[in-house]
Amino acid sequence: MQSLQRRVILGGVVWAVIAILVGGFALLSVFDQIANRRFNALLEERHTQIVVALANSEIPDQIGAFLNDPAYQRPYSGRYWQLNGPAGEVVASRSLFDTVLPLAEALSPEPQIWTSDGPDGPVRGLRQTITLDDGSRWVVSVAAGVSALQAEREEMRMSVAIAFGFVGVLGIGAAALLTSLILKPLRKLSDDVVHRWDSGKPLDVGEYPSEVAPLVGDINQLIDRNREVIAQGRRQAADLAHALKTPSAALRNELVSISRKADGTAPLFDALDRIDAQIIRSLARMRAANASKVVNLRTDLGNSISRLRRLFGALPDTAQTSIMAKTPVELEVAADAQDVEELLGNVIENAVKWCDAQVVISTEAAGDMAVVQIEDDGPGIDPHYRETALTAGTRLDTAVPGTGLGLSISSDLARAYGGSLDLGASERLGGLAVSIKLPLAAAGVSGRASDPHTGLPKTA
Amino acid sequence: MRILVAEDDHMLSEQIKAALSAEGRAVDTATDGEEAHFLGSTESYDLVVLDIGLPERDGISVLKQWRGNDIQTPVLILTARDGWSERVDGLDAGADDYMTKPFHMPELSARIRAMLRRQAGRSSPVFQKGPVVFDTRTNKVLNNGMQISLTAQELAVLSYLFHHAGRMVPRAELSEHIYEYDCDRDSNTIAVFVNRLRKKLGKDLIQTARGQGYQIDLD
Numbered sequence: 236m237q238s239l240q241r242r243v244i245l246g247g248v249v250w251a252v253i254a255i256l257v258g259g260f261a262l263l264s265v266f267d268q269i270a271n272r273r274f275n276a277l278l279e280e281r282h283t284q285i286v287v288a289l290a291n292s293e294i295p296d297q298i299g300a301f302l303n304d305p306a307y308q309r310p311y312s313g314r315y316w317q318l319n320g321p322a323g324e325v326v327a328s329r330s331l332f333d334t335v336l337p338l339a340e341a342l343s344p345e346p347q348i349w350t351s352d353g354p355d356g357p358v359r360g361l362r363q364t365i366t367l368d369d370g371s372r373w374v375v376s377v378a379a380g381v382s383a384l385q386a387e388r389e390e391m392r393m394s395v396a397i398a399f400g401f402v403g404v405l406g407i408g409a410a411a412l413l414t415s416l417i418l419k420p421l422r423k424l425s426d427d428v429v430h431r432w433d434s435g436k437p438l439d440v441g442e443y444p445s446e447v448a449p450l451v452g453d454i455n456q457l458i459d460r461n462r463e464v465i466a467q468g469r470r471q472a473a474d475l476a477h478a479l480k481t482p483s484a485a486l487r488n489e490l491v492s493i494s495r496k497a498d499g500t501a502p503l504f505d506a507l508d509r510i511d512a513q514i515i516r517s518l519a520r521m522r523a524a525n526a527s528k529v530v531n532l533r534t535d536l537g538n539s540i541s542r543l544r545r546l547f548g549a550l551p552d553t554a555q556t557s558i559m560a561k562t563p564v565e566l567e568v569a570a571d572a573q574d575v576e577e578l579l580g581n582v583i584e585n586a587v588k589w590c591d592a593q594v595v596i597s598t599e600a601a602g603d604m605a606v607v608q609i610e611d612d613g614p615g616i617d618p619h620y621r622e623t624a625l626t627a628g629t630r631l632d633t634a635v636p637g638t639g640l641g642l643s644i645s646s647d648l649a650r651a652y653g654g655s656l657d658l659g660a661s662e663r664l665g666g667l668a669v670s671i672k673l674p675l676a677a678a679g680v681s682g683r684a685s686d687p688h689t690g691l692p693k694t695a
Numbered sequence: 696m697r698i699l700v701a702e703d704d705h706m707l708s709e710q711i712k713a714a715l716s717a718e719g720r721a722v723d724t725a726t727d728g729e730e731a732h733f734l735g736s737t738e739s740y741d742l743v744v745l746d747i748g749l750p751e752r753d754g755i756s757v758l759k760q761w762r763g764n765d766i767q768t769p770v771l772i773l774t775a776r777d778g779w780s781e782r783v784d785g786l787d788a789g790a791d792d793y794m795t796k797p798f799h800m801p802e803l804s805a806r807i808r809a810m811l812r813r814q815a816g817r818s819s820p821v822f823q824k825g826p827v828v829f830d831t832r833t834n835k836v837l838n839n840g841m842q843i844s845l846t847a848q849e850l851a852v853l854s855y856l857f858h859h860a861g862r863m864v865p866r867a868e869l870s871e872h873i874y875e876y877d878c879d880r881d882s883n884t885i886a887v888f889v890n891r892l893r894k895k896l897g898k899d900l901i902q903t904a905r906g907q908g909y910q911i912d913l914d
Contacts, residue, residue, distance in 0.1 A: 477748040477775040477796075484797035485707040488714075491800060511797055542783045549786055550793075551809055573780045580779030 240414045247410035251403040259395050266391050274384055275348060278361040281377045282346070285316045286365055289373060295326045306330060311355035313380030321371045336360060336376045356382050420447045428454060469573075472521050479514045483507065519644040522574065523651040533676035534572040536605055537562040540596055543580050553587045561597040566605045567676040570652045575673070578648045581641035582609045582656075582669045589613035593664060600675060604654065607671040610661035621658040642669075649673060696741040696811060696854055697721040697872045701731035701757070702773065703749050711744060714800045715807070718834055719850035723876040728752025735761055735768065739871045741858075742810055744803070746773045747785060755788050762789035769810045773798075808832060815858040822857040824913055827896045829857050838896050845895065848873060852888045856901060856911045865908040 288301035295318055299307070306314040310332040317327040317336040325335060334354040339347060339362060346363040360378030367373065420443050427438050437455045440448045487507055494500040540560050547553040568575060579596075586594045590611035597608045616624050625646045646656040654673040661668035698720050702708040705726070712722040723738065725731035728749040735743055735757070747754040758770055772785045775796040782793050791813075792806055808831050812820060822829040828837040834850060836843045845853065851873035856864060866885050873885075889901055889909055902910045 473748070473775075480775040480796035481702075481704040481707055481746075481748075485704060485710060487797050488707070488710040488800050507797075543779060546779070546783045546786050551806075551813065573778055576779040576783065580782075 239418060240411065243414040244407060244411055247407045251406050255399040255403055259392075259399055262395055263388075263392060267388065270384055270387060274359065274379070274381075275361070278348070278359070278377055278379060279346070281314075281316070281379075282361045282363065282375060285318070285375050285377055286363075289318060289365065289375060290367060295320065295324075295373075298326060299328065302328075313353075313355065313358070313382070315353070315358070315360075315376075315378045317376045317378075319374040319376070321373070336362075336378055338362070338374060338376075342372075342374060350381075351378075353378060353380055356380050359384075420444050424451060424454070428458070431455075431458060468521075472518055476514070476518055480511075483511055483514070515644075519647060522577065523644075523647045533567040534570055534575045536566045536568050536575065536598055536607065536673075539572060539575045539579060540598070540607075543576060543583055544596075546580075547583060547587055555592075556587050556590060556594060557592060558583070558587070558594045558596065561595065564598075564600065566598055566600055568605050568652075568673040569676040570673055574648050574652070578645045578656075578671065578673075579607065579609070581645045582671065585641050586611040586613070586667065586669070590664075590666060595664060601672075603675050604672045605675050607673070608668060609671070610664045610668045611666040612661075612664040613666040615660055615665070615667045616658055618660075624658060625656070645671070696851065696858065697723070697739065697875070698807070699723050699725060699731065699734055699738070699740045699743045699745075701725040701728075701735075701743065701749060701754065702746045703727060704746075710800065711803065714804060716847075718804060719847050719854060721851060721873055721875045726750075728754065728757050732757045732760060734876065735766060736764065738876060739868070740768050741814070741855075741872060742807060743768055743770045744773060744807070745770050745790070746775075747781065748775055755784060758785070758788045758790060769814050771803075771806060771810060805832075811858060815860070822860070822913065824857075824860075824900055824911055825897070827900050829853060836896070843895050845892075848884075849888050849892055849895075852885065853892055853896075856909060857913075860911045860913045863904055863908045863910045869909065 284302065285298070288298045289295060292298050292301060298318065302316070304314065306312040307316065307328040307330050309330055312330045315328050315331050315336060317325065317331065319325055319338060327335065331354065336358075337349070337351050339349070342364045344364050344366075346361055348359065348361055350357065350359045352358070357380070358378040359381050360376055362374060362376040365373050365375050424438070424443065424447065431438055437459075438451050440451045440455075443451050487504075490500055490503055490507065494504075537560075540562060544558050544560055547556065547558055583594065583596065586609050590613040593612045595608075595610045597610075599606050599608075625642055642656070642658075649656040649671055652673055654671065656672075657670045659668045659670060660666075696719075698715055700708055700711045700715070700722055702711065702724070703726050708724050708726065712724055715722045723734055723740075725734050726749075728751045730751075731743075731745065731749060731754070732752065734740075745754045745758060749757070754772060758772070761768070761770075769791045770789065772782075772790045772793045773796060774781055774785065774793060785793055791810055794803055794806060808820065812818065812831065820831045822831070826839040829835075830837075831854070834854075836845055836850070836853065852869060855869060855872050869885050889903070893901060900911060902912065904910070
């Protein structure tokens, strides 16, 4: 799943890096140009000083006396001057000590900027051929070490990097904050949709920004449509059951009347039994197929067990059976209430039918599943026949009334919800133990409380 | 004993009526929820067989309204749906028992007999008063071990008095519970049936209190 917030932050980071690199490069280029211009201007100023000193001095060797900068006196100070006379003589500042500044191959009356290795690191210089009033031509050179310039450049780069980094982090933080603010209506929408399932009230379009409002309207329509489809499916199944089973009951009774007067009705009863079984099986399949289509359901397991206990406790045939429920913790399963009661009802009915006197229903949580154990003190099922007992239409004892579909329908329903139904032996009571696993409803997520009366999410 | 069968399928309704009538019950039928509610609210029934999937108005809402109006007639609901939830809802609405379609008529008859017995506060299906024995399962009446042949009306009167043994039953009440809705209810004929029963089963079986009604006291 792609997160909008993650996308925005990632996009922000990429753009911040690009902006910092381009901006930093441009800024440093401008700075370099300014620093170079300033450096060159300084060289020109010093060059002018030397030229003035040369013009005013009758003896070039004594030029040093006109220049009072102590840096020219200190060897390798990084500040140099040099005069190359017409007769090849060289006059230079003491700071050059035992080295000389390089000369150009072609002399030029135009100022030339050059770079070279100086006596103590790289230097940049300015040289120009000057013709004095007496016609003599002198090459006047000044130079200065560039290490200070480079250090200044590094410092500038560092400052720019820190400043841009800070701006970048600030930008990403602001993007995250802005995204969070922009996405706030969507988070509210998510909460409201869950609440809408619970309450049945439509979402209020007016509570959302104009950009989100059309989506809210669509969700309202979608939820209504979904509810309608589920209800319609259930109604159709119920109507179909009524439409098929009522004439089937009438047909069966008519056959009973005929069988009293004539022989040979056994095959007709067999055929009718098969039709009835097929109807039950098909309706159960429809129910199981629909189960997985409904999402975000939660059903109170204890409540369903309590309702079924009340039913079996009130019916004359089963009122004598002790049905105990041990539900120590409140568990909610992610399943439709009608399906949960259908699933448990079949198993409890089976337990009540086969038990001697006692049925125990217990629940517990195991990881992300709820486990319901339904045990009885009846004869149980031989391990070899347990798999067969879950096959639709299998009746292990045909002397006892039933269709042989109950456990199979329950097993199908449990599997439709991603759970399971297993048969075993009850250590506690000695009879059959049916273990049903159903997925627990997600903790902390408010889902739709399913109404056992309608099987639909509760409405206001 | 008078029973209301509320079932919209005409064929099934007639079958239930025929089976119950053969057992000496007075049976009225309703084919939709409104009619069922009207009859159940205005007539005296000993039991109602109520289909949940009735047109016009569903059985559960009819039953809820009866119970809300303090009509405590025993109700057996018929459901075509397999849902356990629906059975619990039916029971919560005030039903006393349920049957799932398709069902076997003998089972429905047995359930009805058991419900009527429970209503009378008895667990045994056999009533006895001196030498007279009445088996509700077979509707056979023995006097000193000899099977006695009774007409449907005689059987209906005897059954009602046995089911309300120990209580003085007014003639009008007897009349209400042995005749169907569209029958002429002449309460004078009740006296004729009681006299015939006395002749066939002995004078001591039914006590008469002039102007009050009839009573059977069990052993």
